[in-house]
Amino acid sequence: MIADSLAAATERMTKAVEAAKDDFSTVRTGRANPQLFQRLLVDYYGTPTPLAQLASLQVPEARMIVITPYDKAALKDIEKAIVAAPNLGATPNNDGQIIRATMPELNEERRREYVKLVRAKAEDARVSIRNIRRKTKDELDALKTEVGDDDVARAEKELETITKKHIDQVDDALSRKEAELLEV
Numbered sequence: 001m002i003a004d005s006l007a008a009a010t011e012r013m014t015k016a017v018e019a020a021k022d023d024f025s026t027v028r029t030g031r032a033n034p035q036l037f038q039r040l041l042v043d044y045y046g047t048p049t050p051l052a053q054l055a056s057l058q059v060p061e062a063r064m065i066v067i068t069p070y071d072k073a074a075l076k077d078i079e080k081a082i083v084a085a086p087n088l089g090a091t092p093n094n095d096g097q098i099i100r101a102t103m104p105e106l107n108e109e110r111r112r113e114y115v116k117l118v119r120a121k122a123e124d125a126r127v128s129i130r131n132i133r134r135k136t137k138d139e140l141d142a143l144k145t146e147v148g149d150d151d152v153a154r155a156e157k158e159l160e161t162i163t164k165k166h167i168d169q170v171d172d173a174l175s176r177k178e179a180e181l182l183e184v
Contacts (some may be wrong), residue, residue: 020125
């Protein structure tokens with residue numbers, strides 16, 4: 001029972017870390033990154049569709065991404081979605097076959113804003129991990145009558161170790177992303 005609770009907590013915390021890393025990848029840096037466009041929704045025949053399902057994405061240069069739609073009729077819709085995307089700032093260039101989206105250089109102020117955004121996302125991930133810890137601790141406390149205080153105390157220490165490990169992983173990912181954002 002204790003092992004099941006700890007295993008479930010570890011799994012949920014790992015998913016929280018992965019979600020944080022995924023969130024970090026959507027924050028743009030000085031380079032073009034296909035993941036910036038992965039969550040971009042395009043109004044395709046009246047249905048919001050992720051861009052990744054409508055086109056292939058390549059990065060031929062550091063600040064340019066080439067979008068090749070599978071259906072040429074979607075070119076204008078993709079272009080509209082790129083222009084309307086908040087925090088992207090890409091300038092799409094449509095030549096009738098493909099779209100070349102150029103990413104502007106980031107100035108110092110914009111970099112600082114992105115660092116704040118990434119820190120907020122990291123804090124959300126930490127809060128999520130702590131909530132998992134709290135819920136698991138409550139589950140362990142409920143088991144005290146069945147397994148005994150010593151086993152629960154050991155499990156709580158192990159839970160704290162697991163929690164610290166996952167929070168450290170979020171902090172490591174945050175420091176890497178901050179370094180990437182502040183790199184000129």
